[in-house]
Amino acid sequence: MGVVETRRARGHRLSAPGDGPPDSEGGALVEFEWSQEDSSFRTQLRAFLDEELPGRWTGAVATLGSRENVAYSRRFAGLMAEHGWLTPHWPTEHGGHAASAWQHTVLGEELWSIGEPRGPQYMNVNWIGPSIMAHGTPDQQRLHLPLIARGDVIWCQGFSEPDAGTDLTSLRTRAELDGDEYVVNGSKIWTSYADVANYCYLLVRTDSGGTRGQGISVLLVPTDTPGFAIRPIGSMVGEHSFNELVFTDMRVPVSCRLGPQDEGWAVVREALAYERVGAPRWARAARLLEEVVEWAIANDRFDDPVSLEIVGRARATCEAARLLYYRVIDERDRAQGSSANPSLARVAMVQAERIVAEACLELMGAGSLEYASLADHQLRKSLAAGVAAGTYEVQLNLISRLHLRLPKG
Ligand SMILES: Cc1cc2nc3c(=O)[nH]c(=O)nc-3n(C[C@H](O)[C@H](O)[C@H](O)COP(=O)(O)OP(=O)(O)OC[C@H]3O[C@@H](n4cnc5c(N)ncnc54)[C@H](O)[C@@H]3O)c2cc1C
Known part of the structure; x- marks a missing residue:
């Protein structure tokens, strides 16, 4: 969408307090016409989806977390990666094409409208990958980003706990430093896709002092780590949508921590801002x-x-x-x-x-x-x-x- 170039010339007016930059009447101008480049990308993508999906996908009524759909989404994400459409908005050095936010939007609209055949991988490409790009060590980036960019991996997000949902900063899963490892004990709840995930983007408490936002850290943990138990939770949302995670003396190397110790809340807030409108x-x-x-x-x-x-x-x-x-x-x-x-x-x-x-x-x-x-x-x-x-x-x-x-x- 040619918003930047044409927003004043042919714009409709949307006005809201604090919106900027204002035109002479106090509203922000937004051009709703798609650029030719974005339109032709949409046409190409639709042709690919028409070819690839019929008969193999349950489309708009895809059941969240169903095994069949998750299995299909692994294959589908690989095909998208081959076309350069899995992470087009990523920088080129990490396997993307630096595509505009609008092209990423076209991708999201087309895929969500047919039931999101990328399955859980939309989280990887939208915010887990970018979070690793922004805060990961070179080793973490080398390990994780190519896997995500190729569609070879599934992640889950271990945030919510029985007493920490909306009020996430009251989370209690503890990670205690022991040499060059953390020893993690605690539990998570409502974790989508954990049963099929390879990695978990896990929030833990590494310090109890200070405000509740302080002392939180992010760990990137393989789900087959000893001490990482996954139990399904039945729900009305889908076939097998939710899981409970239980950590018992789970040892995680310090090298798996994303960003500074105790300052993970800033890392997560940035990731969550993306998650809220990602879909x-x-x-x-x-x-x-x-x-x-x-x-x-x-x-x-x-x-x-x-x-x-x-x-x-x-x-x-x-x-x-x-x-x-x-x-x-x-x-x-x-x-x-x-x-x-x-x-x-x-x-x-x-x-x-x-x-x-x-x-x-x-x-x-x-x-x-x-x-x-x-x-x-x-x-x-x-x-x-x-x-x-x-x-x-x-x-x-x-x-x-x-x-x-x-x-x-
Ligand atoms: C489809 C689905 C997928 C999910 N996947 C994941 C996942 O993969 N990983 C993960 O970690 N979690 C996941 N969750 C959990 C989700 O993030 C939490 O359910 C959510 O954060 C709410 O937390 P809670 O259930 O503890 O409810 P609570 O926080 O206890 O809230 C209960 C009610 O109180 C209201 N409330 C709470 N605080 C306030 C306030 N300050 N002002 C006004 N109202 C308030 C809430 O709006 C809600 O209606 C998923 C949930 C769903 C439905």
Whole structure:
């Protein structure tokens, strides 16, 4: 998208407090037209997906964490890497092509809209790899980045604990230094993909003094390390989506620590900022909505005013989420500092997921009760969307502070 070059010449106006840079009437200008380069990339990518995916992928109703889909995503990520499309936004020295944030956005939209066939690897390429680039030692970069860039590896994120979810800085998994190793004891919960992962991006407490944000460190741990136990947790989200991790005297070399000891919170906050808008969820919700509309038309269920109204509202909500998401990408493209826009975009994406679920229930009626129907799938996705990667309520808190400038409650 040619935002930078053309934003003043042909822009629409989006205005928000603190948005910059303003035009003469106080709003920021954003050009919504895609550049020719981005459009032709999208066309090429769609042709590849049409060729590669049919019959081998369950698409928009892909079940989070299902073994079948994770197995497929390993193969798919390898194919993407061969085309140079797995890490195009990475710098060339780490196997990327320094592609723009907009090209990365095209990639995210196209893949999320069909159910994210990269599976867990979207985390590697979006924020785990970049976090290792920013804070890793040369040895860590040499080991991990080529594996991620080739699509040869799956990572999981060991953040949440039974008493540390939203309030992540109260995490208690301890890592005590013993010579040139840490001895790790504690547990993690809700860890997606741990059962199929090769590595875990693990948050541990290395010091209990100071504020709670201090004394946290990041360890890059192979999941086959002795003392690393993985137990599945059943849930309504997907077939086998969650795991509990239990660490018992797990020894991890100091060389596996990412960034300085006790200062891991800064490393993680940077990674989380990326994670919060990393997934263009609106793209999948919008596509699924159109699939349900097609189904309703074919089944003569698209004629009452209630259905029409909710579909209209759902389409508008998806579109609002798309525009707010683009505003974040624009900020990123121009390397602008932090703002409330990622929280606004995430709230809008959750609202899009939820209203599309409502529309599915309305249109499909009793058919929604069928396991793995479009409506059943969307309902479960929409419930998870407001919790994963920072809850909906916490994003609202951030908006009230950073955007509306309200005092902290
Ligand atoms: C699909 C999915 C995948 C996940 N994958 C992973 C993963 O791979 N790795 C990992 O570490 N974790 C993962 N999680 C866990 C997720 O990060 C946590 O569930 C989330 O951070 C919330 O923490 P919690 O469950 O402890 O809820 P709590 O933090 O206990 O929150 C409970 C409720 O209280 C509200 N609340 C809490 N604090 C405030 C506040 N200050 N103001 C207003 N409301 C508040 C919350 O919004 C929520 O509604 C995943 C979760 C989901 C749903």
